Amino acid sequence: MSIIKELNEEMQKIVAKAGYEIENLVLQPSGRRDLGQFQLNDAMTLAKTYHKAPRMIAEDIVKVLEEDGRFTNLNIAGPGFINITLKDEYLGKLLTEIYLDKSKNIDKREKRKIILDYGGANVAKALHVGHLRSANIGEALKRLAILLGYDVVGDAHLGDYGRPLGLVVLEIKKRFPDLAYFDESYQGDYHDVNLPVTNEDLEEIYPYASNKSKEDEAYLEEAREITFKIQNHERGYYDIWKKVVEISKNDIKKVYDELNVNFELWLGESDAAEYLDELDEIYKNSNVLTESEGAEIIEVKEESDNSPMPPLLYRRSNGTVSYETTDLATILQRRKEENPDEIWYCVDARQSLHFDQVFRAARKVKLVEDRVGLEHIGFGTMNGKDGKPFKTRDGGVMSLKALIEQVENETRKRINPETVDEEHKEEVAKTVAIAALKYADLLPFRGTDYIFDPEKFADLEGKTGPYLLYSTIRMKSLLTKGQNLELGKITKFKTETERDIALTILRLPIVLNKALDSRSLNDITEYIYKLTSLYNKFYSENKILIEEDKELQTSWLTLTKIVYDINMLLLNTLAIKVPEKM
Ligand code: ARG
Numbered sequence: 001m002s003i004i005k006e007l008n009e010e011m012q013k014i015v016a017k018a019g020y021e022i023e024n025l026v027l028q029p030s031g032r033r034d035l036g037q038f039q040l041n042d043a044m045t046l047a048k049t050y051h052k053a054p055r056m057i058a059e060d061i062v063k064v065l066e067e068d069g070r071f072t073n074l075n076i077a078g079p080g081f082i083n084i085t086l087k088d089e090y091l092g093k094l095l096t097e098i099y100l101d102k103s104k105n106i107d108k109r110e111k112r113k114i115i116l117d118y119g120g121a122n123v124a125k126a127l128h129v130g131h132l133r134s135a136n137i138g139e140a141l142k143r144l145a146i147l148l149g150y151d152v153v154g155d156a157h158l159g160d161y162g163r164p165l166g167l168v169v170l171e172i173k174k175r176f177p178d179l180a181y182f183d184e185s186y187q188g189d190y191h192d193v194n195l196p197v198t199n200e201d202l203e204e205i206y207p208y209a210s211n212k213s214k215e216d217e218a219y220l221e222e223a224r225e226i227t228f229k230i231q232n233h234e235r236g237y238y239d240i241w242k243k244v245v246e247i248s249k250n251d252i253k254k255v256y257d258e259l260n261v262n263f264e265l266w267l268g269e270s271d272a273a274e275y276l277d278e279l280d281e282i283y284k285n286s287n288v289l290t291e292s293e294g295a296e297i298i299e300v301k302e303e304s305d306n307s308p309m310p311p312l313l314y315r316r317s318n319g320t321v322s323y324e325t326t327d328l329a330t331i332l333q334r335r336k337e338e339n340p341d342e343i344w345y346c347v348d349a350r351q352s353l354h355f356d357q358v359f360r361a362a363r364k365v366k367l368v369e370d371r372v373g374l375e376h377i378g379f380g381t382m383n384g385k386d387g388k389p390f391k392t393r394d395g396g397v398m399s400l401k402a403l404i405e406q407v408e409n410e411t412r413k414r415i416n417p418e419t420v421d422e423e424h425k426e427e428v429a430k431t432v433a434i435a436a437l438k439y440a441d442l443l444p445f446r447g448t449d450y451i452f453d454p455e456k457f458a459d460l461e462g463k464t465g466p467y468l469l470y471s472t473i474r475m476k477s478l479l480t481k482g483q484n485l486e487l488g489k490i491t492k493f494k495t496e497t498e499r500d501i502a503l504t505i506l507r508l509p510i511v512l513n514k515a516l517d518s519r520s521l522n523d524i525t526e527y528i529y530k531l532t533s534l535y536n537k538f539y540s541e542n543k544i545l546i547e548e549d550k551e552l553q554t555s556w557l558t559l560t561k562i563v564y565d566i567n568m569l570l571l572n573t574l575a576i577k578v579p580e581k582m
Pocket of ligand 1: 117119120121122157158159327345347
């Protein structure tokens with residue numbers, strides 16, 4: 001159990017000793033630090049239960065607090081707010097406990113198995129900013145949930161099944177009509193048949209084919225037919241499609257690697273295909289499929305809806321299945337293969353209607369038990385300076401690679417040539433750029449849109465990734481320089497800043513819990529900034545390594561080590577890598 005929770009329980013005992021029972025007492029951090037470090041506001045509530053003036057109750061509690069010996073500067077404000085300050089000795093003891101055992105600064109939860117669907121890159125299409133957000137937020141949420149005791153399985157859920165693939169294969173057919181894949185008389189093994197297409201080619205082919213299909217109805221129809229052939233495992237088409245997926249997947253893996261994003265499962269929409277027959281059976285047997293102009297649909301409207309809720313398109317009139325249906329099949333697959341307690345989808349908020357439809361259709365036939373949570377964790381867009389979703393200069397979708405490059409151009413300028421030699425410059429510029437991008441991406445509440453501003457993201461001052469990296473590296477360097485000095489307990493504080501740092505450290509478990517509850521990393525990104533800037537203030541006010549009071553120096557170094565460890569823990573949770581130097 002965390003120290004902060006223990007402290008709340010201690011307080012609960014003190015209140016009980018004063019003669020009052022209160023459930024779930026929670027000490028509040030004080031807004032007026034001159035009055036106290038914490039505030040206890042429960043006298044007001046107790047007044048109602050005990051029919052007594054809150055001030056009298058507060059006085060009873062303060063009396064016990066005074067006798068206790070661990071507290072100081074006890075006072076009552078207003079009608080009965082109790083201000084409480086921990087004695088330095090006690091605060092130091094609590095911090096020392098955390099230094100000795102990191103698990104004392106975390107509250108684990110009961111284990112639950114979560115499947116986290118994130119990343120969601122599409123085969124044969126370049127990754128774009130939307131995929132960046134899903135990968136960043138998803139990876140960090142996964143790490144946070146694991147840190148707090150959940151069992152999380154991340155699935156990349158590649159888009160490898162829909163019409164885009166039909167378009168790509170069609171366009172390849174147009175360009176290389178003689179390939180054995182399109183030769184019906186070919187009897188050999190497709191394994192050995194070369195596909196003369198690189199990932200770069202694919203990134204050019206898809207937009208070309210997509211545009212063409214918008215102007216050319218016959219072309220679109222042909223693509224539909226090919227999609228159908230792929231989905232029905234037709235020889236040749238199915239095989240070329242598998243090759244395309246492989247080429248693309250290799251490239252996608254590289255990008256995710258660079259982002260420090262790792263999936264336990266690399267499944268795609270197509271992997272759920274083997275569950276489509278069973279899914280059909282379930283839906284047919286429960287009579288929820290309706291025919292509509294040759295297509296099959298599921299009505300998902302509910303009486304309480306006050307915005308339009310169109311039916312879910314289950315199967316198109318040409319026989320192909322929709323994105324909704326592969327998501328339904330995937331739910332079935334996940335239940336059978338993983339049996340999770342919850343499935344989370346970290347996907348652009350603009351897909352919320354899609355997920356409403358899918359979840360409702362899933363609940364209709366109990367694809368998963370009611371106890372199994374289905375949750376869309378939506379996020380806002382990264383916008384350009386014009387406030388609109390970020391685009392390239394010619395109006396296209398900005399690829400993730402181009403985006404990283406833009407930030408890298410900024411971080412490169414800020415690398416200190418005295419600490420980083422020429423040979424490592426590029427590597428460091430990249431690590432810092434990715435950190436800058438990730439931190440900026442995780443800084444606002446996930447649902448909020450934000451503006452892409454590489455100059456600001458790369459700044460060495462302010463709420464930025466580089467500021468945190470720089471400060472953390474400096475803490476490490478201090479600890480290295482002081483490695484022969486004594487470290488291990490906190491017994492003394494000199495300034496209010498150090499006490500602030502200590503109190504901020506104690507709040508970590510609360511911040512982690514809040515972040516997981518809200519499925520957003522913004523509390524963590526704010527917290528790490530706050531802790532780091534408090535630390536930097538302390539760092540600039542004191543000369544730690546030449547301090548003559550050895551007891552104070554030990555306290556300072558121990559405090560530094562705790563802050564450094566928390567920074568490393570949190571940066572790692574955010575999947576941000578820290579370079580050796582920068
Ligand atoms: N590939 C999709 C896209 O790019 C995202 C997939 C999200 N996950 C899901 N199960 N639908 O929009």
